[in-house]
Amino acid sequence: MAHFVKGLTIFLILINQYQSAEVPSVASKLGSITGETKSVTFQGNKYQVDRYLGIPYAKPPTGDLRFQPPQPFGPFSETYNAVDFGASCPQPIYPFMPVEKKTDEDCLFLNIYVPRQKPDEPSGHAVMFFIHGGGFSIGSGVIYDGAVLSSVGNVIIVTINYRLGLLGFLDIGNEKASGNFGLLDQHLALQWVNENIDAFGGDKDRVTIFGESAGSMSVAMQMLYPSNKGLFRNGITQSGALSLPFPGLYVENNIDAAKYYAKNMSCTVDTLADVINCLKEASHENIIRIVQDAMDSGGMDAAYSVSTAPTIDGKFIRHSPEEMLQKAETETCEELKFFRSIRLMNGVNGNEGASALLMLGDAENLDDLEITREQMNTEHIPGTLAFLYGNKTVSDVVNQLMISEYTDWENPDDPKRLREQMINLYGDIYFNAPCVEMSRVHANETDVESYVYNFLPRLDKPLLPLPKWVKYANHGDELGPVFGYNFDPQVLFNISEYTPPEWELDLSNRIMKYWTNFAKTGDPNKPDSKLLAWPKYELDSQSYIKFNREDSIDQYFSARPTEFWKKIVPAVIDATEHAQTVTEQFGKKEEQTCDKDGNCG
């Protein structure tokens, strides 16, 4: 009997030890939070990481809180069991994009991945806070599993959900819905991290925010929001700069979109009060159904026409960031000072413009796509101009200039060269020129730390459908390497297992080292210095790193397209407008001085 009891005691102790190893728990200011330990493997190395999923950082933004700035969730009444992801925010289903398993308007959660290793500094682990992309209308923190990046880089990873679409960005110009809730959610989550990450072993003075696509644009916008002072010290922007042309971005309000939604729900839209009451009452399913219907019936163009994005609300965004960048040569405002006080790592992929191909039709037929001279001259070039300059009539000179710039004059009519020129065109206007412009503004001051990368290689399995003839990495392709390929291949590729080729894993390892080095020290070359030295981006040398099977250093990234889009095209438009005005005035004068029979005085 005694023997049995002793045996049981040992057994219980063992269970206890087993549990304390398996059920990680932290005592935060808000109460106890328990998580779970996971094992992950990267390049044959095994790691353990504690993860805490689905922690609410804000009150559910429902009922009276819909279309309102987020409110802190506050303390937990009992131990919070953080082992399941919270719901993702309501969103439509986009073609080729992962579908969220669970969505609900109560969606303001964050997830934390803590490595089991000792921190690199006694002050605690550096923290990397990820903002997902998805055009401000889809996505969540769920698919970005931070476990491998956290383990290989020995940093804490935080991922978040923030409000999307109309629920995230409705701005009718008054306090009933003043816009930018999605950005305010990100800010509140950053405050949560600042106040609570020490309980998880994190160092609140070493927080880096990073994001991709719309998440990258969000990082840049947070870097221009001085109320974030003290909440982070580094920013990484992957494929999304401030001035990326985007439907509904940086407008004063999105009342037109709001009216479209209300009308489509058969509400009266005579007054703004009618509109907002209708949208406050609507179920979130109905709100999403409107976007989904628009997209299903009219494609991405239609979805864009109902899309809502960050607006110049006068509070979070006070000045148009695009104008701010343009004025940055001569003026410095508070926002720009804050922007430059944060160290920036900024980059794009080799063939970002290939993402535009999905707008051109069947993904299966893209391998055989050919673009004729006619299509280039009458569709792509004028279409791009219409998108960039709206209804403003642009002189034909600008058309000609663009045709000239995006023609291979040794092979001007080859449909296979033209399709490449077309993705170069989209890559330049959406990604490359905005990227370089942002880094130049950032770097144009003494004592700023700025780095630029270009992620080149075409991967074994690109994230989006990518025709064979595209040579380099498409939009989103760096995400696998950044997160150590720790994703569910079923969700992304509809296959049960996937192992990338060894050279990609090596590249991933290097990228994770650069990223987490930067998070730890503000310098991608320290403390792990076994990598190719990545020089700072400075206005005179414009050095940057090229990620590929073998990394290399180059200079003057996209300097010509940037000059073309940011200087030459605007100058020609100004000059031709001026010429038109002069002609008009001259014409009027003639009319006035000639009588109706044509006799001029």
Ligand SMILES: *[C@@H]1O[C@H](CO)[C@@H](O)[C@H](O)[C@H]1NC(C)=O
């Ligand atoms: C709502 O929009 C869809 C197209 O997206 C259209 O078919 C439908 O008729 C609209 N409903 C109303 C009431 O306007």
Ligand SMILES: *[C@@H]1O[C@H](CO)[C@@H](O)[C@H](O)[C@H]1NC(C)=O
């Ligand atoms: C950098 O700033 C100087 C002085 O404000 C300005 O003259 C110059 O044009 C700026 N350069 C860039 C690339 O913005």
Ligand SMILES: *[C@@H]1O[C@H](CO)[C@@H](O)[C@H](O)[C@H]1NC(C)=O
């Ligand atoms: C552009 O032109 C269309 C058709 O002429 C018009 O309905 C629309 O309101 C115009 N948009 C702007 C922003 O001026």
Ligand SMILES: *[C@@H]1O[C@H](CO)[C@@H](O)[C@H](O)[C@H]1NC(C)=O
């Ligand atoms: C996933 O793959 C299976 C089997 O190859 C196929 O039947 C199914 O249609 C695919 N699903 C999607 C969403 O592509």
